[in-house]
Amino acid sequence: MNTEQHILILGADGYLGWPTAMYFSKLGYQVTAVDNYFRRNACTELDVGMLYPIPTLIERAKIWHERTGREIKVVIGDLQDPELMRSFFDGRVQYQWAIDQSFTGVPGTVVHYAEQPSAPYSLLDYKHANFTLANNLLITNNLLFAIRDFNRATHIVHVGTMGEYGTPDIDIEEGWLEIEHKGRKDTFLFPRQASSLYHTTKIMDTDLMWFAVRTWGLKITDLMQGPVYGIKTDASNVDERLNTIFNYDEIFGTVINRFITQAIVGYPLTVYGKGGQTRGYININDTLQCIHKSTINPPSPGKLRIYNQIMETFSVNELAEKIQKVGKTLGYPVEIQRVDNPRKEAEEHYYNPTYQGLLELGVEPHYLTDKSLASMFKVVEMYKQNIRKDVIYKGMQW
């Protein structure tokens, strides 16, 4: 097996993980997909529903194989266990599902999504906070040590978040900043200060990876991603059962996906506070492009390369108005409702991030047009009867 063509996806059952697994499989990569079903179990725990049920990871891999002839090897397990992580590098791995049970060798790239990804979830209470810290930090650390101990040439593609930077009153650069102070200069990680515990664990990931890169000469790409929207990807179009998990509740739903769902069931779009919160957004298909371009263009050893993975910026008010407008053309009488902000965050602020690096690698953006919004409406409409209004907004505070 050519190491370069072997990719390990950590967190492969999640919103981005499963589309990524299919994307690379379709490109001809040998894909190993790992997950402990955290996301779907948490949806059950919190009773937040999903737009449609999804098959297990093993069932999805089987459907993918039936439809395409391609194999995605599956391992179900908790990557907080360092021995599981190390098994992908030392050959002890046991596949729960695979056509060919033999070890495919050390992966050339690891895409690391295996983190608790929700800000509200991380702040439900001290137990969920501790889970988020332990899960996110120990998995990242297990990965760094496995690569340090077994194969330092393996490239990590990690998904961070634009939320690490928060909303500073200066322009946001791509990961780094040269600082001049009292006549001397040095370059540092761009200042980070997040507005949730989850986002703070991503800052900690960055701290940890930067230590590992400097100390052991690892190769890491860290992608500061904005909120993702969308459902369908090229690969999922072959079978509806291959659609990725879609949440529309306040714990796991991202804002554009939520607003479209709310518009369809006649639930007013819930704008927190003044609605001036501005963030960078990205289509799920562009996330896949970004991961792919990062994978085929690894940084040199000892380099932590950071890109800001967004394609355009909007305030919450702008998003609500766009979705209202498109909804109305489709016959939905969409209302917008301001609610007291349950979160501690700036509702009006300066926001000017740079995001050139991934475009320079060749990513071709899909923008949030009326047409793309209308096509998302069409997909969500198909599952309208599944939508539960009671999970949309509970006003979870922190």
Add this chain to the structure above:
Amino acid sequence: MNTEQHILILGADGYLGWPTAMYFSKLGYQVTAVDNYFRRNACTELDVGMLYPIPTLIERAKIWHERTGREIKVVIGDLQDPELMRSFFDGRVQYQWAIDQSFTGVPGTVVHYAEQPSAPYSLLDYKHANFTLANNLLITNNLLFAIRDFNRATHIVHVGTMGEYGTPDIDIEEGWLEIEHKGRKDTFLFPRQASSLYHTTKIMDTDLMWFAVRTWGLKITDLMQGPVYGIKTDASNVDERLNTIFNYDEIFGTVINRFITQAIVGYPLTVYGKGGQTRGYININDTLQCIHKSTINPPSPGKLRIYNQIMETFSVNELAEKIQKVGKTLGYPVEIQRVDNPRKEAEEHYYNPTYQGLLELGVEPHYLTDKSLASMFKVVEMYKQNIRKDVIYKGMQW
């Protein structure tokens, strides 16, 4: 009980924890001392010895009571367990030793030392790395949530490390830096980039506390401390059995304490690489002053106050030469030996930290004079027969 006069010491069995407990007890505070015996158990695990055996925390509290009539309440347990942490705030606490078993009420100040404090220990292997991450982050998080949930007026005095800053090529300020970028300005945490996993967990603590302070209005003082040296404190002078734990090995021994021990047994002073590594140092008696001054001058709610807790700076070469000189006047033929640096760190670098804040609060520094070194020699000499040469240097690498 006056809340202000009740202090909770987390990590009270350690090198700084036990002297801090006695210091506040002597001042008339109600002191609760908590520890899980990590430090002494790790010394056993790694077979690194100590200069002299120390009684258990309960035995020490009993000796303290016999000698002074004062009570230090003792709880033995692991603060990674959130229920133990919360018990100090909700009254469920069970004291393993106390004259008066009744709950003393919510502490006005928590001094948080309950962290794995060794850089080499954190990098022994992936298991020790994971332990360090989980221990340090979960204990800090448990403390933040307990205070958030039960009493936001409680002041946390946390001990961080100057190692969080690393060795930047610009002057190090006290915690914060105003940055001007493209014509705009904002103030951020001073850039941090540490050279060990342990030190990186302290950066993460800072990230986490800064989030908690901003979000919940907590009051936190974070003390960026340099390596501490010394044994005797005013309180420990009442009984030799009250001396704090003293390590001289490469895992837990700090450099000045180690060099003095090496000088006494004729083991050459081991300078890593070029020896230009410059750090800020502090006498253990000044640590106690700093903690006390911080305690009686809490920051306002919503403020993370950061001080650089050092009193002077030296390179390793300067320390070795000072100790060699004093050793020779005492009759020890001290040699200095350069060894290949087992660590990844700059051996010659710019270093210009600010450290004014604690002096402005009234701390009166003890400097590293020939006289203070000679008095440390006199104490260590008393235990010369206990010193094991085999634990001094093993060249543990990372």
